[in-house]
Amino acid sequence: MKAITVEPKKPGTAKYMDIPEPNQGEGSILVEAVAVGVCGTDVEIVEGKYGWAPHGQQYLVLGHESLGRVVDPGPTGGFKKGDLVVGIVRRPDPVPCPNCAVGEWDMCSNGLYTERGIKEIHGYMSERWRIEPEYAIKVDPSMGILGVLLEPATVLAKALEQIVFIGRRSYWEPKTILVTGAGPIGLLGALFAKMSGLEVHVLDRAETGAKPDLVRELGATYHSGSVLDIGFHPDTIIECTGVGQVIAESIQQIGANGILCLAGIGHGGANRSASVADMAAAAVLRNIVIFGSVNANKRHWYKAGQWLARADRAWLSKLITRIEKPENFMSALNRKPDDIKVVIQFSDI
Ligand SMILES: [Zn+2]
16 A cells, blocks of 8 residues: 655655555554645654654654544444544553553653654554554544544643643633634634633734634634734733744733643744743743643543534635645645645545
């Protein structure tokens, strides 16, 4: 079968090539790939900056934002031929650490977890893949190709859950939320925050195009420019850009007792923003919580599925701005200015 593979840490090694059929050991359910979303992590892996092949193998099958159709449900109940499924990305570490032992692999404390398409286990960018029943999530068939948005949605389901947990440390009635960065994660965050009844604001560099339109269609307010100029002090911020200056300004602008969730991953950057000590002082004096959030456990996958199923399908479909064939995977990985979510489609839905 064909698969999109890469030799991790070696730039220029990504290819669409023939590999053996998926190994029975990868799970009792055999799935035909429908579509796989592309994200920044895939780009980093292809650029040789990240990723690990399975032990003893040269290549890694790429892809962690899956959608597939069950071909053979295997002996375990719960799935039938034709079901649309999405595969969970992370697997608990083998030790396991206490978090993995209780199913909270998103909070793995020893770093020995594995991740499909990223860390030591093959991903979903192959014509067929296998999965264990306990790591397959059924998608409402009426969602169609929008099921490919489930994985990015889980990141927000976790982030919003963590914000609620942290909010319980005191009397707290959040009314406003700012989302920085209007990529797929930011826009899904804005959607779920709106569905939760919050007054939603989104900030991004783009001044025109699909991003501001999508934000306004949600009934949310769009800002471009500095966080310091938004004109209010948000109760909550979900930071999806990973840009140092945006993070520093978010700490300055957030309201007293505010919760700042860092969900974006950045690198370096110019150190022109305020010092760490000044940021810490701002956090101390106003009881601000700054926390990082990554990945998701099964509870978040379930919640994200519920949220997506209730969301406006017409709006969701506008998040998928480009669909490419597997052989054109390099084009899918090359970001264009108007891209929100690019999807590689393996078979008809
Ligand atoms: Zn662990």
